[in-house]
Amino acid sequence: MSSNLIEFNNISKSYGSCVSLDQVHFSILKNQIHAVIGENGAGKSTLMKVLTGIVPPSSGAMVLRGKSYEPESAQDSFREKIGFVHQHFQLADELTGWNHLELVARTQNIEKKRLLELVSEKQAKFKWSLPLDKKIKAYSIGEQQRLEILRVLILDPEIIIFDEPTAVLSPDEIEDFLDFMLDLKKQGHTLILISHKLNEIKKVADHVTILCRGQLIASDSGSNFTIEQMAEKMIGRKQQALVQAGVNDTGITHDLNLLGLKLNNNEILGVAGVDGNGQEDFILKLRQNIDLLKLKFGDISEDRFRYSIYPKQDLIENFLIRHRNTFTRLGLVNKKKVRREVEKIITDWDVRPADSQMVMGSFSGGNQQKFVIGRELWHNPDVILAAHPSRGVDIGAQEKIHQALLDQKKNHRAVVLLSSDLDEVLKLSDRFVILFKGAIKGPYLKGSLDNSQISQIMNGVNL
Incomplete structure (x- = not known):
């Protein structure tokens, strides 16, 4: 039996004359951290939207757990235990943090006592102390992102998509988060990591898939790429050194x-x-x-x-x-x-x-x-x-x-x-x-x- 959890078979997606994905074909193994990287506009987000049923592919097919997978909405992916921590927050300003957690819990019939236990457990794990009684409009950007992560984690999904998850975290918090990702993997989860922080990908990714302008450039074990090789394949050239020219002080x-x-x-x-x-x-x-x-x-x-x-x-x-x-x-x-x-x-x-x-x-x-x-x-x-x-x-x-x-x-x-x-x-x-x-x-x-x-x-x- 195949160990592939997810298979993308020649996935294409177009918006009019704009091609976002062009015959993308690769697999994601069970119980791995699989990084998907590429320049802005490479098609990463579009591919995740296809996986989670937010948009349909123009052509191609997906396989999930060995069976044909054709999600028609985000709810379909939700029922298949796929969680998505979005880069852009999906939060309502006038609701409290606790309101958002309750809304998610209701979809899985999680009782309030159990929800309290789960929230306490996850916050302790991350050393977070979110002001759950406050409305979202009073949250900092960092607090909003942590709430987004918490909303997904309390449902214990098998597959978790993290879109730029460390963008608002401190260096210490980043290390804690990367360790937590490894813990999730040990517990049997499969993680899809979308990130531009190649040093973090190098630390945790078992497999790396690189997209460029909607096309698959490479998909291989993370150990087979250096950070420099990943960067060069992403942008099609070697990185350039910054020019820090000296200037005359005008005294303003x-x-x-x-x-x-x-x-x-x-x-x-x-x-x-x-x-x-x-x-x-x-x-x-x-x-x-x-x-x-x-x-x-x-x-x-x-x-x-x-x-x-x-x-x-x-x-x-x-x-x-x-x-x-x-x-x-x-x-x-x-x-x-x-x-x-x-x-x-x-x-x-x-x-x-x-x-x-x-x-x-x-x-x-x-x-x-x-x-x-x-x-x-x-x-x-x-x-x-x-x-x-x-x-x-x-x-x-x-x-x-x-x-x-x-x-x-x-x-x-x-x-x-x-x-x-x-x-x-x-x-x-x-x-x-x-x-x-x-x-x-x-x-x-x-x-x-x-x-x-x-x-x-x-x-x-x-x-």
Whole structure:
């Protein structure tokens, strides 16, 4: 009997003339951690939507546990014990965390006493303490992601899809999470891991499948790939080194009085910390300060779905969210000029598909992020807030984003880089602060603390 748990047999999916999946064919074995990687727009999310019944394939077939599998809705995959921890949160702002857990529990007839036991057990395992009595609108991004994971885990599915699960976790939490994935595997679960963090994939993945522009590039044992080989197959070239050119200091300093900080041009000020430790308040005060100083502001938001995009509008309208006044005369918008600038962003940032009239919600998360960053840098702002700028994007896009931020510094602009990815903060920042329970620790010069010391400060230890 085959040990294949899932088989994808020549799966294709098209949206009009746009081909998202093209004859994808591979298998997933029982009781393994199987990573699916690729650039933004490679087809990873579309393939998972096909697996979970969210969208039907245009052609091809799937086999699950040796039998033909044709899900017609997400409920079909749910009944087959497939859990999906989405990258984009599936939560209602006006409901509490506990409300969301109860809704899931009801679908499986889990009584309240047992639900309490399960929630307590899972939170203890992760060392979480979610405010389940609060409404989702009061949750930080990190808390929302943890609730999403908890909603799936209490149902004990056989197959669990994790889409960028460590994007908002601290270094210590990431290690705990990777260990937990290995524990789930030991308990008999099969895990599908979608991630751009190749070092994490190398640590835990038994098998790696690589997609590029909807096609299968490789599918082999994780031990047969180095991190560099995975990256090269994903983006079709070797990674490029960042260019950190020296600049002349023009001596401009912005006083961020609401934060008790000074921000220099020609620098990147990093903001590190575990999500939920005052990041939202920090960002709010930064925006208020920039407004008081009447500076041009590039706002790469911490949550593009809430603050940066209109999912049901095309790229032209999403550009005009920020730049309508520049292209409006006598009440009329010059759409020809707007389209030209939007198409330039699409080209410069390799946004796929290259269609300015396609609605934003139809693009992958990484391509949405690339467009938002291109839009926010378009007007040469004085100060740029880059909140989690590379969250959920592939290595090639991450390189371009990081280089763009360094170029802003080179061009005498100030960048505030807020990220839960400590490596990103340390790689790019000239100085950095650490947030813990709303307090700002630092600033510290680059290289003045090692990772162990930083991790201790992030967890409340005073050095």
